Amino acid sequence: MNDSEFLPSADSAGWRIIQLKSTTSTNDHAWKLASEGAGHGLVIVAERQTGGRGRRGRTWLSPPGANLTFSLILRPFLLPEAVPPLSLVAAAALFSCLKTDIPHLAIKWPNDIYSGNRKLAGILSEMKMKGRETDFVLVGIGLNVNALPDDLPPALRETAVSMRQATGRQFQLSQVLHRFLLAFQPRYEQYCRHGLRGSLLEILRKHSYLSGRRVVVKVDGRTLVGTAREIDTHGRLLVDDESGSCWPVTAGEATIMKMDGSEQRGDAHGSGG
Ligand code: BTN
Numbered sequence: 001m002n003d004s005e006f007l008p009s010a011d012s013a014g015w016r017i018i019q020l021k022s023t024t025s026t027n028d029h030a031w032k033l034a035s036e037g038a039g040h041g042l043v044i045v046a047e048r049q050t051g052g053r054g055r056r057g058r059t060w061l062s063p064p065g066a067n068l069t070f071s072l073i074l075r076p077f078l079l080p081e082a083v084p085p086l087s088l089v090a091a092a093a094l095f096s097c098l099k100t101d102i103p104h105l106a107i108k109w110p111n112d113i114y115s116g117n118r119k120l121a122g123i124l125s126e127m128k129m130k131g132r133e134t135d136f137v138l139v140g141i142g143l144n145v146n147a148l149p150d151d152l153p154p155a156l157r158e159t160a161v162s163m164r165q166a167t168g169r170q171f172q173l174s175q176v177l178h179r180f181l182l183a184f185q186p187r188y189e190q191y192c193r194h195g196l197r198g199s200l201l202e203i204l205r206k207h208s209y210l211s212g213r214r215v216v217v218k219v220d221g222r223t224l225v226g227t228a229r230e231i232d233t234h235g236r237l238l239v240d241d242e243s244g245s246c247w248p249v250t251a252g253e254a255t256i257m258k259m260d261g262s263e264q265r266g267d268a269h270g271s272g273g
Contacts (some may be wrong), residue, residue, distance in 0.1 A: 012109040012175035015181045017043045021200040022064075027126060030071040034128070034136040045070035045177065051140065054110065055124055056253065060142045067162065068173050071140040072184075075249035076192050080134050080148055081129065084251065085235030087125045089191045090139050092203045093184035094121055097176075097188045103167050106209035109228075109237045109254060111231040113143075114209050121130055141180075145171050171253075196233050210254055217240065219252035228254065 004222045023029045028051070033042065049069050052060035054244045062069050074086070091107045099105050111123035113167040121143040128135040144162035152160060163171050190200055205211070209227040217224045217239055224247055229238040 020046040022048040026071040042073040056111035066147040068143040097179040097183040108209035214257040
């Protein structure tokens with residue numbers, strides 16, 4: 001990526017893009033700017049993150065310049081409890097803009113994109129409240145675009161995949177980012193106005209990686225074993241336990257259970273190449 005790569009269409013759909021050579025984490029950078037008053041629609045994209053973060057305290061590793069690592073600053077008029085599904089909105093937008101290029105694409109609740117059985121993208125959303133209201137939301141996305149297995153630590157080679165690996169082609173980072181922003185905009189507006197319904201919910205349900213599969217879900221230190229069903233209008237994953245009771249899971253870590261009862265290797269990792 002060169003310095004001006006993101007500039008020509010920096011205004012796509014009203015988004016404003018700040019491009020950094022290096023930062024600890026685009027979410028940290030965005031948090032600072034938003035705390036200082038940066039408005040809705042600012043996008044921070046970095047060529048290199050020295051402290052990229054994943055969910056649950058994990059790291060996000062990405063070879064400099066090969067992939068997209070970026071964060072959106074959003075200031076939605078949403079109650080704090082309506083904010084978490086924004087990760088699913090971002091996942092639906094990623095799915096939509098990648099589906100024509102990437103084979104075997106699926107959305108793994110609550111915030112990953114898979115191609116086949118490997119992780120292509122991860123989403124880390126964070127929120128700041130002002131009193132009891134939402135002040136701002138950050139949607140941080142790591143999308144593996146052009147990285148090759150040799151660019152990754154051995155542990156990630158079997159669990160992560162890039163667009164390049166999945167297709168045999170290289171992609172221009174700026175084009176992929178702009179495609180995402182164009183796909184995200186209408187879905188974000190749809191969610192803010194109507195919640196998770198209609199075409200948005202349809203994408204999440206139709207292309208769910210987990211639905212119908214045996215899963216182990218870890219929520220607040222408890223473990224639920226069962227079969228994943230659909231995603232409901234609150235963005236919860238419905239899981240039928242062994243006795244047939246249905247549990248709506250708001251947040252957690254879901255891993256696929258293999259035939260022998262063990263958890264699918266690599267499925268739980270929270271970092272990508
Ligand atoms: C996960 O899969 O656990 C979420 C990974 C999110 C990674 C992105 S990269 C851009 C933004 N900055 C970060 O430090 N993390 C997110």
